[in-house]
Amino acid sequence: MMDELELLKKDWRQREEHLPRLTYEEIYKMIWKKSSSLVRWIFYISIIEFTLPHLLYLIPSVRDQGNFEFARRLGIEGWMMAMTVVQYTVAIYFIYQFYKRYREITVLDDAGQLMHRIFRTRRTVKHYVIFCLSMVLLIFLLFIIGMALDDNLVATLDLHGGAEEMDPKKLKLIVIGVVTVMGLLFTALMGLIYFLLYGLLTRKLKRNYWELKRMEA
Amino acid sequence: MNKELEHQFVTELENNQNIVHKVCSLYTDDRDSHNDLFQEITIQLWKAYPKFRGDSKFSTWMYRVALNTAITLYRKSKRRPQTRDYDSVIYKISTEQYDPTEEQHLKLMYSAIRQLGDIDKALVFLYLEEKNYSEIAETLGITEVNARVKMNRIKTKLRTIINP
Numbered sequence: 541m542m543d544e545l546e547l548l549k550k551d552w553r554q555r556e557e558h559l560p561r562l563t564y565e566e567i568y569k570m571i572w573k574k575s576s577s578l579v580r581w582i583f584y585i586s587i588i589e590f591t592l593p594h595l596l597y598l599i600p601s602v603r604d605q606g607n608f609e610f611a612r613r614l615g616i617e618g619w620m621m622a623m624t625v626v627q628y629t630v631a632i633y634f635i636y637q638f639y640k641r642y643r644e645i646t647v648l649d650d651a652g653q654l655m656h657r658i659f660r661t662r663r664t665v666k667h668y669v670i671f672c673l674s675m676v677l678l679i680f681l682l683f684i685i686g687m688a689l690d691d692n693l694v695a696t697l698d699l700h701g702g703a704e705e706m707d708p709k710k711l712k713l714i715v716i717g718v719v720t721v722m723g724l725l726f727t728a729l730m731g732l733i734y735f736l737l738y739g740l741l742t743r744k745l746k747r748n749y750w751e752l753k754r755m756e757a
Numbered sequence: 758m759n760k761e762l763e764h765q766f767v768t769e770l771e772n773n774q775n776i777v778h779k780v781c782s783l784y785t786d787d788r789d790s791h792n793d794l795f796q797e798i799t800i801q802l803w804k805a806y807p808k809f810r811g812d813s814k815f816s817t818w819m820y821r822v823a824l825n826t827a828i829t830l831y832r833k834s835k836r837r838p839q840t841r842d843y844d845s846v847i848y849k850i851s852t853e854q855y856d857p858t859e860e861q862h863l864k865l866m867y868s869a870i871r872q873l874g875d876i877d878k879a880l881v882f883l884y885l886e887e888k889n890y891s892e893i894a895e896t897l898g899i900t901e902v903n904a905r906v907k908m909n910r911i912k913t914k915l916r917t918i919i920n921p
Binding site (some may be wrong): 559573752 | 763766768770771779782788795799801805821826828829832860866872875885898899900903912915919
């Protein structure tokens with residue numbers, strides 16, 4: 541009896557006759573269609589991730605009466621300014637790095653190398669996201685320190701509705717507690733959205749990458 | 758110049774389209790996905806075509822781009838209801854086969870291949886296409902020894918499916 545695998549090879553060759561066939565025109569039309577490849581998705585999502593934190597500043601309430609006015613009253617506006625400058629500088633650096641890595645991705649590499657490059661590109665964005673989340677936490681921390689050092693929190697925060705009658709120490713603890721919880725929740729939520737998006741996108745890629753790595757082990 | 762390049766590319770692909778169809782038949786389950794993947798591979802081939810130097814054969818170069826797309830770049834656009842009427846080559850039992858046991862064996866082997874992971878499928882595909890181990894290793898980015906070891910394991914697995 542013929543070896544089964546040789547039989548399989550033979551059959552595989554015979555199956556060529558049953559393959560679909562596209563015409564010149566059909567193929568020609570295809571080359572102008574838009575790619576929906578993983579790399580393209582990663583590119584779009586990364587752009588959103590890069591711009592999202594900055595778009596928040598375009599909302600007037602966040603920019604004007606919000607953080608900066610509040611920061612001024614707390615006396616931490618110098619710090620806020622410095623952090624904003626740092627944030628933008630680092631963002632530009634990351635965008636440059638990301639673009640450089642993205643350009644390096646080529647379908648002509650071998651499968652292992654290609655996957656590695658995609659992961660590296662994506663890692664750049666991941667580091668940026670971690671940096672942004674750290675900045676968010678830091679800003680909340682700055683506010684908490686500002687409030688802790690403030691002697692007249694009721695006036696600074698312009699609180700009404702019975703807050704004036706409360707024990708200032710107790711009030712301070714409550715406000716700081718609320719801000720801490722808000723800060724942590726906000727960061728966790730942002731982190732969850734980022735990593736969920738990324739995780740879903742690269743699930744197949746990860747599986748195949750590890751399959752390849754296991755072969756080399 | 759650009760028109761000429763387009764014409765050259767489409768002609769080459771038209772002549773070698775079997776390779777892409779075979780990859781699609783291994784990596785997709787229904788006709789729509791087959792066409793989707795075919796289109797994505799075509800786009801990737803076209804994007805990379807200016808870098809194709811011609812120092813290897815067009816078909817050799819196609820294997821790499823097609824498999825890279827199937828393994829790495831392709832994303833199913835959306836969940837589709839399973840179409841039962843799909844007559845992928847891999848499901849179809851060729852009319853040349855008369856021996857019922859042989860036919861049964863082939864059926865079993867094809868269904869086993871379909872259940873393999875994406876990378877293992879690529880190995881089997883290149884093996885069925887009569888590629889040697891150095892080419893397989895180069896396409897996937899693993900060492901030749903590892904390609905050989907892995908392929909032997911898959912072969913044993915396929916044999917035990919038929920002769921338990």
